[in-house]
Every structure is written in structure tokens, then in C-alpha cells.
Amino acid sequence: MALRCAVFASGGGSNFQALIDRKNAGDLDAEFVLFVGNNSSAAAFDKARTASIPTLHIAPSHFESESLYAKKLLESLEEYNVELIVLAGYMRKLPSEVVLRYHHRIVNIHPGLLPAFGGKGMYGSHVHDAVIEYGAKVSGITIHFVDEEYDHGPIIAQITVPVMDSDDSHALAERVLTVEHGNYWKAIQAIACGRIRIEGRRVFGNV
Numbered sequence: 001m002a003l004r005c006a007v008f009a010s011g012g013g014s015n016f017q018a019l020i021d022r023k024n025a026g027d028l029d030a031e032f033v034l035f036v037g038n039n040s041s042a043a044a045f046d047k048a049r050t051a052s053i054p055t056l057h058i059a060p061s062h063f064e065s066e067s068l069y070a071k072k073l074l075e076s077l078e079e080y081n082v083e084l085i086v087l088a089g090y091m092r093k094l095p096s097e098v099v100l101r102y103h104h105r106i107v108n109i110h111p112g113l114l115p116a117f118g119g120k121g122m123y124g125s126h127v128h129d130a131v132i133e134y135g136a137k138v139s140g141i142t143i144h145f146v147d148e149e150y151d152h153g154p155i156i157a158q159i160t161v162p163v164m165d166s167d168d169s170h171a172l173a174e175r176v177l178t179v180e181h182g183n184y185w186k187a188i189q190a191i192a193c194g195r196i197r198i199e200g201r202r203v204f205g206n207v
Contacts, residue, residue, distance in 0.1 A: 002031040003192035006082040007053075008090040009037055013044025015088040015109060018181035019188070020051050028185050029192045034080045036073075038092050054080070060092070070095035077102075084191060087146065088184070091123065099148050104198055106146035106153075107191070109184050111176045113158055114142040118151030128169035128176070139163050139172060141180050143187040143207075145198070154198055156187045157207040183207075 007016050016035070022028040035048035038059040048055045056076055063069040074097065077085070085098075087108040099106065110118060112127040117139075122130065131139045140160035145153040161175045186207050190196050195205040 002029050003188070004033045004081050004083045005030045005086050005188070006034040006036055006077060006080065006084075007032055007044075007048075007086045007088050008094075009035070009042060009044040009088045010039050010091040011042055011044065011089050013042065013047045013088065014177065015180055015184055016044050017047050019086070019088070019185050020047065022185040028189050030084075030188055034076065034082060036076070038090070044088075066095055067097070070097040073098050074101060084188070085146075086188060093150065094146065096148050099146060104145050104154075107156065107187060108144055108146050108151075108153075109180055110142045110144065110151055111139075111173070111180065112142065113138070113140050113160065114144065114151050114155065118142075120150045122151065125169045125173060128172045131163060132167060132169060132172065137163055139176060141176060141183065143184060145203070154201045154203045156190075156196065156203050157183065159183050 009016050023030055032053050035053050035055045037045055037057055040057050045055055058072060060066060060069045085102055085106040112118060112131060117127050117130050138160045140158060142158050143156045145156065147153040159179050161179055163172060190205055190207045197204045
């Protein structure tokens with residue numbers, strides 16, 4: 001049975017499309033049963049509709065309280081029998097109720113090497129600018145499980161890329177994004193195949 005996944009994204013959805021492409025190629029034993037976005041104009045919605053994936057536009061501003069927002073999210077995830085939540089450029093922190101219910105069943109990809117260059121406000125070009133300004137010689141991606149802190153959960157995989165002397169944030173972002181597209185699916189496949197084991201903060205298994 002394919003792993004039933006919900007994908008959350010806020011923007012263009014290029015990582016989402018890369019996952020769809022891997023599934024269609026037969027490389028990924030996952031079924032994308034729901035797409036959730038907090039930004040109605042996000043291009044990721046179009047990618048979901050093109051792939052005939054049900055969509056849900058939902059944001060905290062739609063609700064009188066965080067608990068009602070969390071309740072709606074959980075009801076929707078349960079309706080589609082979601083087994084794994086895949087964050088693919090999702091710019092909202094998930095409610096703690098969702099994180100606790102889906103403990104070790106939420107994954108995220110970060111465009112930097114954690115625990116450096118992570119935390120609140122560290123996303124997209126902010127990460128790449130920080131890497132370059134610090135003078136780091138390598139950057140890369142971190143695929144990790146999500147807990148209740150930003151960019152903090154157990155690390156599944158990290159892949160490095162060089163930082164060139166000529167890099168600006170755009171050039172570094174392109175190099176990192178290529179690695180994101182080539183590797184996020186591998187972590188999800190490892191989870192789908194039961195190759196991942198977690199002990200405390202350590203994640204064991206081949207990705």
C-alpha cells in the first residue's frame with residue numbers, strides 16, 4: 001500500500017511538483033491524497049489541481065481561535081486518512097495539536113544545514129543571505145521530522161553543496177533547490193518502505 005501523504009505549501013510548489021513527478025515515474029510509493037495551502041494565490045494549488053489532488057485552502061485567519069484552526073486541520077487530515085504530512089515550502093507553523101497527533105509523521109525540508117541557519121524567520125533567501133554573509137564554505141539541505149520548535153526536529157538526511165566565492169543568494173538558492181528536488185523524495189520513500197528508525201534525536205536508516 002502506498003503511503004498516504006498530505007502536502008502543505010505556501011508558494012510555487014516546485015518541491016511538490018518534483019514529488020509528483022517521482023511518484024508518476026514509479027520511484028515513490030506515495031499517494032498524495034490532499035494538498036493544503038494557506039495562500040489562495042499560491043501556484044502550488046494549480047499543481048495539485050493538474051494532478052487531480054484534492055485541495056484545501058485554510059489559514060489561521062479563517063478562525064476565531066488557534067484551537068478551531070487546529071480542529072479543522074485534524075478533521076481534514078483524518079477525512080483523507082493521511083499517514084504522513086509533507087511540508088514543501090509551508091510558511092506557517094503548524095498548531096501544536098497537529099504536531100502532537102502526527103508525532104514523527106511530519107517531515108520538512110530546509111534550505112540550509114541545521115542546526116545552523118535555522119529558526120524563526122530563516123527561510124528561502126534569508127537562509128542563503130545568512131550563509132553567504134557568515135562566510136560558510138558549504139551549505140545544503142536538511143530533511144527532518146517536525147516538532148514544536150522551528151527547524152528543530154530529528155534530522156533524517158543532510159546533503160551539502162559548495163558555496164562559491166561568486167555566489168549571491170540567487171545563485172546559491174538555485175544550487176540548493178536542485179539538491180532539494182533530487183533528494184526529498186528519497187526520504188519520503190525511506191519512510192514509506194519502513195527503513196527509518198528513530199531513537200531520541202537520532203534517525204537511523206538508509207535514505
